[in-house]
Amino acid sequence: MSGSSTYRALTLAGGLYAAARHAPDKVAARCGAATLTYAQLSERTRRVANAAHHGLRLEPGQHVALLAPNCLEYLEIVAGLAEAGLAVVTANPHLTPAEFAEICADAEVRAVFVHPSLVENARASGLSADVRVITLGAGYANWRDTASAATLELRVEETTPFCISYTSGTTGRPKGVLLSHRSRALTFLAMAQEYGCYGVTDRSLCLAPLYHGAGFAFAFAPVFLGGEVTILPQFDPEQTLRALLESDATNTFMVPTHFNAIFALPEAVRARYRFPRLRTLISNAAPLAQASKERIIEYFGDGLLYECYGSTEGGIVSNLRPPDQRHKLQCVGQPFPCTEIAILDDQGREVGADQPGEVYSRSPYLFNGYWRQPEATAESMRDGWFSAGDLGRVDAEGYLYIEGRKKDMILSGGVNVYPREIEELLQSHPSVAEAAVVGVKDDYWGEAVIACVVARTDQQPDAAALEGWCRARLASFKRPKRIEFVPALPRNPSGKILKRVLRDQFEAR
Secondary structure, three states: OOOOOOOOOOOOOHHHHHHHHHOOOOEEEEEOOEEEEHHHHHHHHHHHHHHHHHHOOOOOOOEEEEEOOOOOHHHHHHHHHHHOOOEEEEEOOOOOHHHHHHHHHHHOEEEEEEOHHHHHHHHHOOOOOOOEEEEOOHHHHHHHHOOOOOOOOOOOOOOOEEEEEEOOOOOOOOOEEEEEHHHHHHHHHHHHHHHOOOOOOOEEEEOOOOOOHHHHHHHHHHHHOOOEEEEOOOOOHHHHHHHHHHOOOOEEEEOHHHHHHHHOOOHHHHOOOOOOOOOEEEEOOOOOOHHHHHHHHHHHOOOOEEEEEEEOOOEEEEEEOHHHOOOOOOOOEEEOOOOEEEEEOOOOOEOOOOOOEEEEEEOOOOOOEEOOOHHHHHHHEEOOEEOOOEEEEEOOOOOEEEEEEHHHOEEEOOEEEOHHHHHHHHHOOOOEEEEEEEEEEEOOOEEEEEEEEEEOOOOOOOHHHHHHHHHOOOOHHHOOOEEEEOOOOOEOOOOOEOHHHHHHHHHHO
């Protein structure tokens, strides 16, 4: 109970402060040649909190924005501002000035922290004159270091949002997802249990963007739990392999796009790197094709790969462990600790084993709702259960399979077609690197199944061969009516394929 004398709120910085007390001189985070010990990171976090509250006169419940690529300051800014009761809009650094301005206006931000490389973008966004802009570098360091290093005497409840993560807007206007201290602190503790690689002797490599919900979670969990994290400023496939080796990493998190880029490297390049300390590989953000899993296991080794399914709003929902990777095909595993999963039909009734429906979950990791969009929040919930709009099924052993997005399901000739089944089949062909399947309006079929394929760099595209591959393995109503080779699939900065863009391109023809 919050009124109990023994109660201590779960806050983002709480684990960091505890680790600093036990091992102040231990390195907490690295980025390039720069490092921060736990004592330094803890002190900086407190100074940021004091500078925001006393210097900027910001009050708990107000919002600020952070516009920056991956950098060492990211951790202290988010944690420090959160200690002051502020919610940080972790903005995508690739936003146009107009997009950034829209998000800042929607969130009613009172201050913006901006990386030097993005100052012009921030200026071009036309921020209100009363929004304070602080540029990372000497000015920011002076602002931070002139503030007190004492603990800010301010009560922050664990249910308070520490972050507003805006959705990518692939299906409409971006929504601000309110994430609480409690939801992420509990997530970190569950990650330590589930993945077994976030102890004080572990080293994590962070290469995903920190502005993204999963990218930040997998970067902050190590310092919350007393480990060490190396942050890469940006992703490069060979640099990532080199960093895995040189940092002596025991774990890392990647999205399928990262793995695809690594396997696009010449085999001779990949052969230079082996990772004796690596124990855990975690994939998330988009479905990992079975063919990709086989390549990952072959290169990195057996017993390492985990695939988790979730969303910014729902947190980690399920997790497929290494022993299941080769016999639970196209599966995303069993429920994450303290998580319940239900598959519901359109009337909200739970369906039986192996019956398709909409995937709902409930757990302590759920978001607080969408900022200023109560209708959207209500639409995503059903009696305390959250849905990200995915379709799936649960087998008799409790394993979850994602069939695709509810809005991506294709109705062709009056029959439901699930794109992921066709995508998995196409990606199992040796000449295919990636595939995306969409439904395009068609006078005869209602929606025609269209496949967009990226060929492997060492293979010659052959539509006829792929059509034969599908004909031998798919029912006629599932077969693509057309297969088109494309140089790359359109993606948002989180790595998710923009199927809406593909549909629009085909329908515009």
